[in-house]
Amino acid sequence: MTASLAIRPATEQDVPLILAFIRGLAEYEKLAHEVVATEAGLRETLFGDMPRASVLIAEWQGQPAGFALWFYNYSTFLARPGIYLEDLYVEPDYRGRGIGLALLRELATIADREGCSRIDWAVLDWNRSAIDFYRKIGAEGMDEWTTFRLTGAALEKLANRD
Amino acid sequence: MTASLAIRPATEQDVPLILAFIRGLAEYEKLAHEVVATEAGLRETLFGDMPRASVLIAEWQGQPAGFALWFYNYSTFLARPGIYLEDLYVEPDYRGRGIGLALLRELATIADREGCSRIDWAVLDWNRSAIDFYRKIGAEGMDEWTTFRLTGAALEKLANRD
Numbered sequence: 001m002t003a004s005l006a007i008r009p010a011t012e013q014d015v016p017l018i019l020a021f022i023r024g025l026a027e028y029e030k031l032a033h034e035v036v037a038t039e040a041g042l043r044e045t046l047f048g049d050m051p052r053a054s055v056l057i058a059e060w061q062g063q064p065a066g067f068a069l070w071f072y073n074y075s076t077f078l079a080r081p082g083i084y085l086e087d088l089y090v091e092p093d094y095r096g097r098g099i100g101l102a103l104l105r106e107l108a109t110i111a112d113r114e115g116c117s118r119i120d121w122a123v124l125d126w127n128r129s130a131i132d133f134y135r136k137i138g139a140e141g142m143d144e145w146t147t148f149r150l151t152g153a154a155l156e157k158l159a160n161r162d
Numbered sequence: 163m164t165a166s167l168a169i170r171p172a173t174e175q176d177v178p179l180i181l182a183f184i185r186g187l188a189e190y191e192k193l194a195h196e197v198v199a200t201e202a203g204l205r206e207t208l209f210g211d212m213p214r215a216s217v218l219i220a221e222w223q224g225q226p227a228g229f230a231l232w233f234y235n236y237s238t239f240l241a242r243p244g245i246y247l248e249d250l251y252v253e254p255d256y257r258g259r260g261i262g263l264a265l266l267r268e269l270a271t272i273a274d275r276e277g278c279s280r281i282d283w284a285v286l287d288w289n290r291s292a293i294d295f296y297r298k299i300g301a302e303g304m305d306e307w308t309t310f311r312l313t314g315a316a317l318e319k320l321a322n323r324d
Binding site for chain 2: 022025026031034035036037038041042044045046052053069071072073074075076077078079080081084086087104105108109111112117118119120121122123124125126131134137138139140141142143144145146147148149150151152153154155156157158159
């Protein structure tokens with residue numbers, strides 16, 4: 001890691017920055033219409049009584065350049081926790097400088113320290129540059145699996161059915 | 163729900179049962195060779211100082227018939243926690259009695275109570291009967307996404323690279 005680049009844990013003061021990064025990632029993923037997160041919501045769920053995820057901020061020459069948001073998952077086959085990387089994002093102006101790799105490396109170090117034997121994350125199938133990067137560091141696509149999601153009216157119906 | 167069926171939270175006394183269910187699921191998924199979990203490992207990670215996941219046990223006429231293991235995940239787009247269902251399993255002798263649905267319904271009730279707006283889980287693409295069941299209750303496949311996993315030597319290499 002060069003002296004230009006630093007990775008640090010986010011604090012509550014970073015909430016506006018985190019929301020801007022979330023929106024930047026959503027725009028890149030063509031999913032901006034799905035973002036309903038607010039600063040208040042992030043403050044409560046990330047820095048309140050029961051933090052639901054952890055955030056790393058990457059700074060390039062002191063300027064915020066990207067972030068990673070993660071939480072613990074769990075493997076029943078291993079009986080061990082793992083790390084799930086929900087968001088990894090580097091601002092367009094700062095790409096090509098190894099910032100994404102540095103964020104992943106910091107996560108790998110956390111995994112090592114915390115006894116987690118995996119880092120998992122989801123990638124949009126059209127995002128070839130991301131997929132190439134992930135394969136280059138040795139990640140493998142779980143191509144036989146599909147994630148299913150129950151949400152909205154279907155979830156409410158299931159909760160209320162007798 | 164009929165009087166024959168009950169869903170209850172697991173306790174530490176259920177650890178041998180949970181391991182048997184994990185092995186049963188792994189065999190069904192043709193992944194039994196990947197199970198290295200032990201009773202000691204499950205006891206520590208599920209019922210120790212820092213529980214990493216929660217377990218529901220389904221009983222049919224007082225006999226253990228299946229289980230669900232889950233933990234919280236997090237949506238940055240919503241700034242809200244969600245539920246991730248890691249394992250859902252019903253013993254072969256007890257299938258076709260609505261036990262899987264009852265476990266999902268209990269999870270939907272927990273989601274409702276805890277302010278979670280989603281339940282996510284992964285399904286093997288060849289498991290048509292499971293996929294048909296999930297679609298029937300209104301779940302949708304996240305077909306544009308692939309999960310990537312970094313583990314083993316590649317994870318260690320990333321953690322140790324300077």
